[in-house]
Amino acid sequence: MKFLIAGLGSIGRRHLRNLVALGEKDILLYRTHQSSLPDDELAGFSVETDLGTALAQRPDAVIISNPTALHLKVAVPSARQGCHLLLEKPIAESMESVNDLIEAVEEGGGEVLVGYQFRFHPGLIQAKRLLAENAIGRPISFRAVYAEYLPGMHPWEDYRKSYSARRELGGGVILTLCHPLDYVRWLLGEIEGVWAFIGEFNQFALPVEDAAEIGIRLANGVVGSVHLDFNRRPFFHQLEIIGTEGTLIWDAPQGDLQVYRAEAAAWESFPDRNDFERNEMFLTEMRHFIDVVQRKATPVCSLVDGVRALQVALAAKSSALDGKFHSLSYDHLPFPYV
Numbered sequence: 001m002k003f004l005i006a007g008l009g010s011i012g013r014r015h016l017r018n019l020v021a022l023g024e025k026d027i028l029l030y031r032t033h034q035s036s037l038p039d040d041e042l043a044g045f046s047v048e049t050d051l052g053t054a055l056a057q058r059p060d061a062v063i064i065s066n067p068t069a070l071h072l073k074v075a076v077p078s079a080r081q082g083c084h085l086l087l088e089k090p091i092a093e094s095m096e097s098v099n100d101l102i103e104a105v106e107e108g109g110g111e112v113l114v115g116y117q118f119r120f121h122p123g124l125i126q127a128k129r130l131l132a133e134n135a136i137g138r139p140i141s142f143r144a145v146y147a148e149y150l151p152g153m154h155p156w157e158d159y160r161k162s163y164s165a166r167r168e169l170g171g172g173v174i175l176t177l178c179h180p181l182d183y184v185r186w187l188l189g190e191i192e193g194v195w196a197f198i199g200e201f202n203q204f205a206l207p208v209e210d211a212a213e214i215g216i217r218l219a220n221g222v223v224g225s226v227h228l229d230f231n232r233r234p235f236f237h238q239l240e241i242i243g244t245e246g247t248l249i250w251d252a253p254q255g256d257l258q259v260y261r262a263e264a265a266a267w268e269s270f271p272d273r274n275d276f277e278r279n280e281m282f283l284t285e286m287r288h289f290i291d292v293v294q295r296k297a298t299p300v301c302s303l304v305d306g307v308r309a310l311q312v313a314l315a316a317k318s319s320a321l322d323g324k325f326h327s328l329s330y331d332h333l334p335f336p337y338v
Contacts, residue, residue: 068170
């Protein structure tokens with residue numbers, strides 16, 4: 001198999017290292033040479049600076065890890081050619097060209113895996129199993145918090161020049177830290193509507209929101225909230241789900257899941273993973289993508305999932321601007337292959 005990686009920032013290089021670790025050798029790099037990282041680890045790989053020339057080498061799969069606002073400029077022609085895509089989250093910064101991508105995927109016949117890597121976190125996978133088993137009864141409400149200090153996210157670069165800090169590249173805390181908007185759907189059901197408040201506290205002098213509070217109502221009646229910010233130290237990422245018969249708490253940094261069962265009046269750990277290492281998620285994701293490329297599996301996070309998570313994020317941004325609750329409708333999107 002031939003892989004093309006478009007975008008060689010931190011996540012693109014992680015994908016490159018993981019492909020090599022999994023034994024893949026036929027890897028082509030598409031570069032615009034805007035990365036702030038040194039080129040040492042890229043030595044020995046073929047490089048193209050023109051997308052058409054890169055696609056002319058007929059890659060089987062394209063990993064799209066450039067800035068959010070540039071995703072679809074690579075994804076649409078790659079999909080139309082029939083390439084399978086690992087498309088980093090969020091899939092775009094607006095809905096403007098999303099229909100073009102959907103049509104290109106239908107035309108080319110490839111598969112799309114969207115890079116919400118927390119779907120491969122062992123704690124969240126176990127949480128999904130426990131919810132299916134009614135371990136905490138019927139879910140009633142939830143609270144997710146994902147907060148990370150922006151200057152510490154990529155300490156090797158000037159954070160003010162990162163895509164997270166630049167509106168024109170799809171930055172801002174809602175799009176950058178949008179993972180909960182995907183896994184809430186995956187664990188608890190479709191999102192019916194949102195309201196949101198955002199803050200630009202300007203301690204970093206940035207033109208993007210650096211904090212957001214998002215209220216969410218699911219179609220099944222579950223209610224909850226997602227808090228995102230670029231200000232908190234130390235890093236914090238946690239999900240709490242309250243049910244009729246107990247509570248579930250997942251802690252991302254610890255890789256741990258705790259469940260309180262009301263009947264037993266006790267907490268359990270599922271599992272106690274003190275050895276959890278973050279790259280484990282990405283390696284599992286890449287193994288899954290290789291299976292998708294080989295037609296051995298269907299994407300666990302599909303293009304439909306990616307589009308809907310983007311719609312939720314954009315609805316939150318719109319709500320913060322107009323102060324209104326935004327209902328979500330997915331019926332108008334052309335998903336002929338679903």
